[in-house]
Amino acid sequence: MSNLSASLVQFSPELILVIGAAVLLTVDLVSNGREAGQNAIGLGTILLALVATFWLWPGGLFTADGGLFATYIDGALVRPGAFVSDGFTHFFRMISLVSTGLVWVSGVTFMRGRTPFRGEFGAFLLFCATAMNLMAGANDLILVLVAIEFLSITSYVLTGFLRENARSNEAGLKYFLYGSITSAAMIFGLTYLFGATGTTSLPLIAEAVRSPDNLLIKDLSGVIIPSLLLVLAGLGFKIALVPFHQWAPDAYEGAPTPVTSFLSVGPKAAGMAVLLRMFFSAFDAPLLTPHWIGLIGLLAGATMILGNLAALGQTDIKRLMAYSSIAQAGYMLVGVASFGATTMGNLTALGTVVLYILAYIFTNIGLFACIIAVDHATGDSRVDAYDGLMRRAPLLAVAMVVFFLSLVGVPPLAGFIGKFAVFSAAVTTNHTTLAVLGVLTGVIAAVYYFRVVRAMFFRPAPDGAAPIRISPSASFVIWACLAMTILIGVLPGTFVRVARDAAAAVHATGADAAAVDAGH
Amino acid sequence: MEASIPLWWYLLVAAALFGTGLFGALSRRNAVGVLMGIELMLNGANINAVAFWRYIAVPSGAGLNGMDGQVFAIMVIALAAAEAAVGLALIISIYRNRQSVLVEDFSTMRG
Amino acid sequence: MLHALPLAESLAETTTSLSGWLTGLFSGTAPEPGASSSAAGIIVASVLKATVIVLIVQIGMLYATWGERKIIGRMQDRLGPNRVGLFGLAQPFADMIKMLTKEDITPTAAHKWVYNLGAILVVPPAIIGFAVVALDRNLIAADLSIGALFFFAIGSTAVMPIFMAGWGSRNKYALLGAMRAVAQVVSYEIPQVLSIVGVLLLAGTLSMNGLIHSQGPIGDAFPGVWFILLQPIGFVIFLLATTAEIERTPFDIPEAESEIIAGYHTEYAGIKFGLFYLALYFVTISASAVGAILFLGGWQPPFAFLAGIPGWIWMTAKTLALVFVFMWLRGTLPRLRVDQLMAFAWKVLVPISLVNLMVTGLLAKLVAGRAPLMVFGAFTVANVAMVALLIWLVAGWRRFNAARQITFERPAVQAVGAALRRGAA
C-alpha cells in the first residue's frame, strides 16, 4: 500500500537520530549518571545523520514519487506522502544537524556540573534535531503541526532544564505559556485551512488553492488570509517575529546558555523552513500571493524596527542577542516578502532567505559559543562582564568582533552576502522601503553591538580578573564558525549555488501545481 | 443529518470556545488557569476540524479514507496531553522554587 | 480482522452511533440505519431494555452487598447477616432504610456545591457504563460501535466526583484519600485498557455484541473461543487492574481506614454515603459484566449443544463468577502499601501488558487465516512462553535482591565491594 522501504531509506537521517537518542537514553540509564561515552554517542549520531543526509542529497527529488510514506493502491498514487525528501529538506536537515552538533560541542563543558541529567539533555537535543528535520520536509498540515509541537515541547523542556535555577524555570514557563497560546491559535488557523480546501496535504491544498473552479475562489482572501494570519502566529512564535516575540528576551536570558544558542538558530531555521514551504509552494496562487506578501512585508518591517530599537537599551548580552535575533528574523522575512524576485546568480527570493539562514546560523552559533565560554568562566551574562575581555581572552574578543561585523553586514563576511541577497531581492520587487529600512536598522544594530565591543576593548578588566580559559571544544566551534563566516563571505559562489538548488526543490513542486493550473 | 444543522453553527461554537479560552489565557493570573484557557482554545480548534471533516467535500486524490479531520483532532488531543504534562511539570517546578504560581510574580527578568 | 469480515457486515445493521443514540433520546427517530420497525416501537423497546437492565442491576447490587458479607463471613469463619429474613435475605433492604433515614449532614466548612455534587455525580458514571453491557443478544441498551471504548471512557470520568468529594469536604484526610484514589485509578487505567487491546485486536471490533459474537460457538466469526484462552495474561491483568480501578481490597488504599479514616468519603453520611456505596457495587457488577463479555464469551454458551439455555443466564452466571472473584480477593489478600501499589502498576502491569500486546499483534498477523486449532495452539505456546519468562524474571529478580542484601550485611564482603568500586572509579 505504500512505498515503505524506499521511504525508510529516504527517512534515514531521522531514523538515525531517533535510534541514537534511544541508545543515549538507555546508556545513560544503565551507567547511572556516570560518563559512559554519552558525548560520543550523541555526536556520532549527529555525524551519522549528517552523512546520511549528504548521501541522500545528490539523489535529487523524491517528490515525483509522491513523497515519503505516500499511499498507493495497485501502483497508483492515491495520496501524497506527509514528508518530502527533496533538496530543500536536505538543506534544512544539514542546517539542523550542523547547528545541533555545534551547540552540543559548545555546550558540553557548560552543562557539566550544572545538571545531573546530561544524558537526557543530549537526547533532547537529538529529539530537537529530529523535530527540525521533520519540519523541513513536512508536506502535510498534520505533520507540520506535530513536528512544530514536537520541537516546541522539547525546547520548553530544554529551556527549563536547570530545575534548581529559578531563572531557567521562569524562562521555561514563559516560553511554554506564550508558545502554547500561539500554537493553539496556529492550530485553529490550520483547521480553517483544512476546511477551505478539504484536505491537509500541502500539494493537494496547492491544487485546491489554484484551481479556478474552487468554490472558495471568490472569497479566498476572506478565509485563507485570516487563517494564514493565525498560522503565522504559531510560526512567528518559533521564528520570533514581532507581535509574537515577547517570549524571546526572557527565554533567552533564563535558559541555559547553550540552549539559548540553540533557540536562536534551530527553531528559527526550522520555522522558516515550514513558512517557506507553505507559502511558496502551497499558498502561491495569483489571487492569494499579493495578500500575504503585504502581510509579511508589514511583519518584516515591524520586526526589524522593534527588534533593533529594543536591543539598544539592553544590559544583558543574552537579552541583547535575543532582540538582535528577532531583528535578524525580520531581515529573513524581507526575503520572503520579495516573492518573485530573481537576483544574484539566478537566486530566487526563496533562495535569498535560504542563503541568509546559512550565513546567520554560523555567525550566531559562533557568537554564542563565545558567550557560553564567558558565561561558563564568569557565571555572568551582563555586558559589563565583558569589560576588558581583549586582555582576558583575545580569541574570544576578536572572534566576537568578527561575528558582530557579520551580523551588521560588513563586506567580506557571511552576513553581508545574506543581507545583500535579501535586500537586492527586495529592491527588484519594488520593496525598496523594506530594503532601506533594513539598511537603516542595520546601523542601529551597529550601535548596540559596538557597546559590547567597547566594553571588550576600551574598558579595563575588573581587578584580579583571571584570563578566561577556553575549552578545546568551545574553541573548535569558534574556529569552525569563524572559518565558515569568512568562507561564505569570501567565496559566496558555492553557497549561492547550494541555496539556489535548495530553493529549486520547492519551486519545482510549485511549478508542477502551476502547470496543473495552466491545464485547466 | 447535516441538512438540518448548518456548518457555521459548529464553527460558531468553536469560535466561542476559542475566544473564551483566549480570554482565559490572556487574563488569568494563575498559570494553571492560563493552561486551562489554552486547552479550551485547542478544543475549539478540534470542533472545527471534526465539523469540517463531516461537511467539507474531499478533493480527489486525497486518499481513500477522507479522515483527515478526525486524524487532525486526535493528533491535537495527544499533543494537548503532552503539552499539559510538560507545562504542569514546569509549573510545579517553579512553584517549588518560588512558592507561587501567579504569572505576574515571574518577573525577575526585565528589560 | 482475520475472519471478522462477515461480522462487520452483519453488525453494520445493528450497531448504533453515539449521535443516533443521543439524538434518539430527543427525537424518537430510529437511530439504527436500516432498521425497519417504527420509531415508536424502537423507543418503547429501548426504554423497556433500559428499565429491565437497571432493575436487574439494582437488585443485583442489593444482593451483591448481601453476598459479599456472606462470603467474607464464611471465609473468616463467621456467619454473615442472618437475622433479617431467611438467611438474612432482607438485610439489604433494612440497610437501605437505615441509610435513607439517617441525618443528612453537610459540614459547615465544606464547599456546599462541590461537596453535594460530588456525592450525586458518583453514580451516573457507574450507571451509564451499563448502557453497553449486553445481558443477552438483544438485551443491550445501546450496542454502540465503540462499545468497549465507551465503557472505559465513562469509567475514566469516575475520578472527577472523587476529586470533588475530597476537595469539597475541606478535610485533609478526605483530600489525601481523593488524591490517592485518583492517582491509583489513573495509573491502573493504563494496564486495564492495554490488557483488553489484545482482545480488541483479535476481534477486530469494539462493539460489545461483536466481541461476543467473535468468541462463541454460535458466532460465526474468528476465533470462536473465549478470549480468556487466547489472552490469559490479558485477563489476569484486566482482573488486577480492575480491582484497583474500582478500589477494592487489596487495592483499597484510598479508603484505608487505618491510615486516612475513610478516604474521600470521610465526611459523608446517610444517603450521600449510601451513594458512594451504591456506586462501588455498581461498578463492581459492570466491570465484572464487561470482563465476562471481553474474556468469557458474554451471553454465548461455552458449547454449541448448550445453546438451549437462554443467553442471559450464561451472562449472569459469568458475571456473578467474576463478582465472586473480586470478593474472594478481598477475603484473601492484605492491603498493599501506597508506594507498592503505584510501583506495581507502572513497573509490573504496564510492561507485562505491553509485551502481551506486542506478542498478540505479532501472532495475530502470523496466524491470520489459519485453522482455529492452529491459532489456538500458537497462542497457547506463546502464552506459556511468556508466563515462563515472567516466572524466570521474577525468580531472578528475587535472587538478585537476596544476593544484594547479603552483600550489604557482611562487613567483609562490603569492604571488598567498596574496594572494587574504588578500582572501577
Next chain:
Amino acid sequence: MMEMLAFGLVAGVAVGGAIGVVAARNVFVSALWLVLSFIGVAGIYAILGADFLAATQVLIYVGAISVLILFAVMLTHHVMGDERSNNRQAFLAFIVSSSVVAALGVLAYRTDWPIRPADAGGSVVTAMRGDLAGSSAASTAAQTGASTALTSTVDLALNQDSNVVRLGQALMTEHLLSFEIISLVLLVALIGAIVIARD
C-alpha cells in the same frame, strides 16, 4: 428539529462550561467547569458522527488532562482560598477575545464553504472501494478488517463501524508518519516532565 435541540444542549454545555472556566474565582472550581466543557465538546463530536473521537475526548481530556490539571492545582495552590483571579489586562483581553469571536463568527457564517453534497458521503472512498478490496498488500492488521468493511454496501459516511475502521486505517496508511511521531512526542513529554518535576 430534535437534533437541533440536542446540538443546543451540548453546545450550551460546552460554551457554558467554558464561560464558567474563565468566570470562576477559584481555580479548582474553574477546573470542574473545564471538565463540563470537555464533556460538552464530546457531545458535539458525537452529534457530528465522530464516535471514536467523542470517546477519546472523554478518556483523554476528562480522564487524563483534567486530572493532571487538578493535581497541579492541588500541589501548587492554597487549596481552598478564593482570590482575585484576573490580572489587570482582563478588560483588554476581553475586548481582544470578543472581537476574535465576532470576526471568526462572521467569517464562518459568510464563507461559502465547499460543502459535500449530502448523498456523496465519502465519494472518494466509494470510488476506491474496488481497488482496495483487490489489494493484497495489506500491511497492517487494521487494514485487513478495513478492506472488507469497505466492500460492504453500507453508506460509508454514516456507518460507524466503517468510520472507526477507516480512522484506524488512515492512521496506519496516510498518516502513518504523524502517528509514529506523535508517539515519540508523548515519550519526550513523559521524559521531560519527569526531568523537570521529579523531586
